[in-house]
Amino acid sequence: MHLITPLIVLACTSLLVEASGHSSFEVVRMSDKHGNGQHARLARRARSLNGRCGVRTKHKNQTMSTEPEETSQSTGIDSNYGAMSILSNGIINVLSSCGPIGATLGVTPVSGPNGDIDWLNCGVNQGGWQPPYVTVNNLITKDLSTAIQDPSSPFKACLPFVGLFEQYAKQFGVPSILIASIAMQESSCNPETQGGAGEQGLMQLTQDKCGAAPNGNCKDPAYNIRTGAQYFANTLKSNNGNVLLTLGNYNGWPEGMTYGQAVAAANGPCCRCQNNLDYIHQNVNGWMQNVNPYESNPRIGKYFNLDKCFS
Numbered sequence: 001m002h003l004i005t006p007l008i009v010l011a012c013t014s015l016l017v018e019a020s021g022h023s024s025f026e027v028v029r030m031s032d033k034h035g036n037g038q039h040a041r042l043a044r045r046a047r048s049l050n051g052r053c054g055v056r057t058k059h060k061n062q063t064m065s066t067e068p069e070e071t072s073q074s075t076g077i078d079s080n081y082g083a084m085s086i087l088s089n090g091i092i093n094v095l096s097s098c099g100p101i102g103a104t105l106g107v108t109p110v111s112g113p114n115g116d117i118d119w120l121n122c123g124v125n126q127g128g129w130q131p132p133y134v135t136v137n138n139l140i141t142k143d144l145s146t147a148i149q150d151p152s153s154p155f156k157a158c159l160p161f162v163g164l165f166e167q168y169a170k171q172f173g174v175p176s177i178l179i180a181s182i183a184m185q186e187s188s189c190n191p192e193t194q195g196g197a198g199e200q201g202l203m204q205l206t207q208d209k210c211g212a213a214p215n216g217n218c219k220d221p222a223y224n225i226r227t228g229a230q231y232f233a234n235t236l237k238s239n240n241g242n243v244l245l246t247l248g249n250y251n252g253w254p255e256g257m258t259y260g261q262a263v264a265a266a267n268g269p270c271c272r273c274q275n276n277l278d279y280i281h282q283n284v285n286g287w288m289q290n291v292n293p294y295e296s297n298p299r300i301g302k303y304f305n306l307d308k309c310f311s
Contacts, residue, residue, distance in 0.1 A: 094138050098122035098130065109298045112285025113140035117302050120244060120280045128256035131244040136174055136236070139243060139284060144177040147290040154292035155180060157189035161202065164225045171226075172233035178243075179203075179229050181287035182250060185279065191221050196272040203228025244280060251279040263305050277303035 091103035092114045102116030110117045115132075123130040148155045148162065158165065158180050165183070169176035180189070186204035187193035195204050201219035209227050210218035218224065236246045245255060252275050253262070262275040276282075278293070278301030286293030286300045293300030 090140065092134070092138060092140055094132065094134055097132050101132075107285055107289050107291050107296075107300065109296070109300055110281070110302050112281070112289060112300075114284035114288070117278070117281040120284070121277065124257065124262065124277065125259050128258050129248065129253060130255065131242060131248060133242050134244045135241045136178070136243045139175075139178075139288065141175050141177050141284075141288040142290045144175075144180055147177065150290060153290050154184060154287065154295070155189070155290070158183060161189065161191075161221055161225065164222055165229075168226045168229040172229045174229065174233055174236070177288055178283075179225065179232065181283050182228065182232070182247075183225070184287050184292075185283055191219055191224065194219075196270060200224065205231075244284075247280050247283055251275055253279070266305065266308050271309035272306065274305055274309075277301075277305050 090105050090113060092101060094101070096119070098119055099122075101119050102111050103113055104111045104116075105113060107113075114120070114134075119132060121129065122132055144155065144162065144165065147153050148159065155162075155177075161183070162176075162180075165180045166176045169179045183189050183202045186195075186199075187202050189202060191202050193202070193204070194200060198207055199205060200207075200210060201224035202221060203224050205218055205224055205227055207218075209231060210216075212227075213223050214220050232246060232250060235249055236243060239245045239249070248255075248257075257275065259277070262277050265271060265273040281302070282293035282300055285291075286296070291300070
């Protein structure tokens with residue numbers, strides 16, 4: 001006969017290290033109308049280690065996000081892209097390959113919930129851009145439908161197209177606010193925008209993506225948003241899910257891009273063909289936080305290298 005001694009097994013111990021501090025999500029939101037995305041928006045000057053068993057650190061001034069989560073149920077990249085918004089206590093929580101992440105709850109000119117601009121632009125000022133590995137579900141974002149209800153939301157310009165953003169974002173498995181943010185960055189959500197190199201419409205599609213446009217109209221909002229969202233999702237997949245790399249690619253950033261390469265076009269015939277070195281920061285810490293990076297005072301960014309094109 002074997003004597004069985006009761007054994008209590010503690011499967012996971014959750015250690016919560018708390019630091020003092022209040023929590024409030026404050027956003028710099030003022031007015032200085034000035035824009036500097038790469039393509040046609042230039043025509044208008046006004047323009048995330050959670051512990052596996054719950055071992056986490058609660059940092060000062062962090063707060064649990066209460067933003068609604070979206071869910072993708074179709075053939076997209078990630079059907080749970082909202083999860084990290086709760087698990088990360090309001091700021092991005094990933095392994096960093098490029099030093100301190102520098103994330104802040106509030107949006108500042110050079111930082112925000114998704115890290116600071118030097119981290120997002122890792123390597124640009126040294127040997128070349130090496131974007132940290134961040135997936136869509138690591139990003140801290142607002143919910144588009146909720147954000148747009150804010151009277152001061154910059155997405156008011158996108159109101160006629162919200163249904164299309166949500167439809168195609170769901171179809172391709174990315175947050176609708178991410179696709180709408182690209183549209184704001186690229187065109188200020190103006191479907192009639194045309195870029196300096198012929199880019200078309202809301203998502204600033206290049207001519208090679210316009211072949212199947214209805215009646216040859218690449219600015220058609222449904223076609224334009226669908227094609228832009230699909231291109232982003234396909235690029236994201238080819239980049240093994242790295243959303244920072246994919247956002248950079250959308251603005252023409254290749255991995256390894258140096259500062260000199262980014263601004264090389266500044267003194268040529270197509271000044272606006274430069275890569276906007278504030279592009280990723282303005283997207284993930286500006287638009288995706290329901291903040292207009294161009295109208296904040298001070299503006300959101302550090303380089304503003306496209307300003308030269310208007311001087």
